[in-house]
Amino acid sequence: MGSFTGSVVALLCFNVLVGFVFGIGVNWGTQDTHALPPASVVKMLKDNGIQKVKLFDADYNILSALRKSGLQVMVGIPNEMLYGLANSVAAAENWVSKNISSHVSNGVDIRYAAVGNEPLLSTFNGSFLTTIFPALQNIQSALIKAGLSNQVKVTIPLNADVYDSGTSTKPSDGDFRADTKDLMVNIVKFLSDNGAPFTVNIYPFISLYNDPSFPADYAFFDGYSSSIDDNGKIYQNVFDANHDTLVWSLQKNGFSNLSIIVGEIGWPTDGDQNANLQYAQRFNQGFMTRIKNNVGTPMRPGPVDAYLFSLVDEDAKSIQPGNFERHWGLFYFDGTPKYQLSLGTANAIVGVSGVKYLAKKWCVVSPSANLDDPQVPLSVSYACERADCTSLGYGTSCGNLDIRGNISYAFNSYYQVHDQLDTACKFPNLSTVTTSDPSTGDCKFRIMIEGDYSSSSLNGRAGALGKPLCLILFVLLFTFL
Numbered sequence: 001m002g003s004f005t006g007s008v009v010a011l012l013c014f015n016v017l018v019g020f021v022f023g024i025g026v027n028w029g030t031q032d033t034h035a036l037p038p039a040s041v042v043k044m045l046k047d048n049g050i051q052k053v054k055l056f057d058a059d060y061n062i063l064s065a066l067r068k069s070g071l072q073v074m075v076g077i078p079n080e081m082l083y084g085l086a087n088s089v090a091a092a093e094n095w096v097s098k099n100i101s102s103h104v105s106n107g108v109d110i111r112y113a114a115v116g117n118e119p120l121l122s123t124f125n126g127s128f129l130t131t132i133f134p135a136l137q138n139i140q141s142a143l144i145k146a147g148l149s150n151q152v153k154v155t156i157p158l159n160a161d162v163y164d165s166g167t168s169t170k171p172s173d174g175d176f177r178a179d180t181k182d183l184m185v186n187i188v189k190f191l192s193d194n195g196a197p198f199t200v201n202i203y204p205f206i207s208l209y210n211d212p213s214f215p216a217d218y219a220f221f222d223g224y225s226s227s228i229d230d231n232g233k234i235y236q237n238v239f240d241a242n243h244d245t246l247v248w249s250l251q252k253n254g255f256s257n258l259s260i261i262v263g264e265i266g267w268p269t270d271g272d273q274n275a276n277l278q279y280a281q282r283f284n285q286g287f288m289t290r291i292k293n294n295v296g297t298p299m300r301p302g303p304v305d306a307y308l309f310s311l312v313d314e315d316a317k318s319i320q321p322g323n324f325e326r327h328w329g330l331f332y333f334d335g336t337p338k339y340q341l342s343l344g345t346a347n348a349i350v351g352v353s354g355v356k357y358l359a360k361k362w363c364v365v366s367p368s369a370n371l372d373d374p375q376v377p378l379s380v381s382y383a384c385e386r387a388d389c390t391s392l393g394y395g396t397s398c399g400n401l402d403i404r405g406n407i408s409y410a411f412n413s414y415y416q417v418h419d420q421l422d423t424a425c426k427f428p429n430l431s432t433v434t435t436s437d438p439s440t441g442d443c444k445f446r447i448m449i450e451g452d453y454s455s456s457s458l459n460g461r462a463g464a465l466g467k468p469l470c471l472i473l474f475v476l477l478f479t480f481l
Contacts, residue, residue, distance in 0.1 A: 024050060025051060025305075033315055036449070038061050038064070038066075042069050048350060052307065053072075058075050058076070077113065079124075079127075082135045096142035101146050104148065112197075118158060160203070162177055162180060165248075171247070175249050197258070197305070198259070200260065203264070205267050205283070244297050261307075270326075271327050275324040308330065337349045358448050362434050362436075363412045364411060370429075389409065400443070408445070417448065
């Protein structure tokens with residue numbers, strides 16, 4: 001009885017100290033060429049009643065803007081830091097001191113330290129198998145030493161591919177993936193022992209993207225005719241089924257009461273035929289309605305702790321998973337809302353105020369340009385490699401542009417990312433600057449915002465974006481066939 005009482009008191013103390021908030025949170029990424037001022041973003045978050053933010057690193061400027069904001073914060077540790085943290089307690093203590101303790105003492109309400117980001121993703125081919133657990137342990141030890149382990153809990157944002165139900169569609173057949181099961185059980189036990197949550201990223205969009213035969217309605221929350229009956233638990237959407245597959249995986253391994261955070265969930269608006277404003281609004285509003293009504297899932301009814309993915313579009317994200325990766329935001333890069341969405345406090349979200357833009361001018365293909373000029377494909381390739389052409393392609397917002405439109409879009413993207421420098425619209429005998437907006441229909445030729453407030457600014461601007469070769473090939477083929 002004494003042991004039980006002690007456990008209850010410890011749990012109550014944890015709830016008082018940490019104060020779980022089951023309201024909606026958002027992921028705030030910074031892989032962009034031009035970032036909004038952090039203070040303006042924090043104001044926008046509060047204006048929209050958002051209560052929590054999840055960061056992918058410990059950006060000093062963002063954390064400083066979050067001081068005394070009333071927002072709860074999850075601070076991320078990038079995967080590339082795992083090796084150093086796993087192999088050095090001193091490195092972990094230094095990271096906690098610099099990125100947790102210093103900000104907590106200045107009024108930042110940090111609740112979680114997220115160690116890694118989907119480190120066991122199957123596509124990583126085991127790159128972090130030997131470092132993720134010791135890194136987790138060392139960060140926990142550092143938090144204990146800093147006297148913060150009651151306030152700041154460790155967690156690992158994991159992709160939903162760490163568990164599955166084999167060929168079955170029933171969540172009750174779920175368990176952790178065989179190749180990482182022993183490691184997962186060790187991690188889960190450690191989280192449980194330290195009163196920490198399991199964080200999982202669930203993406204119904206990816207189910208639809210990866211499988212053309214996947215029933216589209218099953219990805220949403222507004223009804224699916226062929227529901228799944230799992231021993232009396234009825235599943236009408238893939239989120240519930242995925243989430244409860246995790247619940248069963250935890251239960252089968254002795255951790256049925258471990259708390260779960262949905263670290264990322266959302267829907268992109270461009271870059272794929274199923275990534276559009278209508279689907280994104282339908283999905284996110286459906287999810288928010290469930291959050292507001294504390295619906296939960298068949299195995300875990302009640303409030304859900306979740307973070308929408310993501311806050312704003314990031315034009316420098318890797319598009320290796322797909323062109324949609326740069327279009328997950330509830331807001332465009334400039335903080336403008338993409339569609340009507342009720343987050344619980346109002347019927348519509350409000351954007352970032354006071355945003356300053358560059359001049360109203362665009363770089364387009366010159367009316368006199370010879371499209372047979374061999375410089376055309378080279379110039380388009382050069383522009384797309386160093387900017388963002390992910391709105392071009394089949395089923396995208398700019399997928400219906402003609403030849404000149406495609407070339408102009410590529411040129412303008414490069415021009416805007418490079419701050420409208422005169423030299424950024426000097427494609428040889430091909431380009432010109434215009435003050436007439438070339439946007440047409442849903443295809444917007446955007447003007448870049450002023451300044452770059454990100455402390456993790458990309459060197460060389462979009463030169464750090466990488467080479468979206470498949471996209472470039474599509475644009476070139478579409479342009480010249």
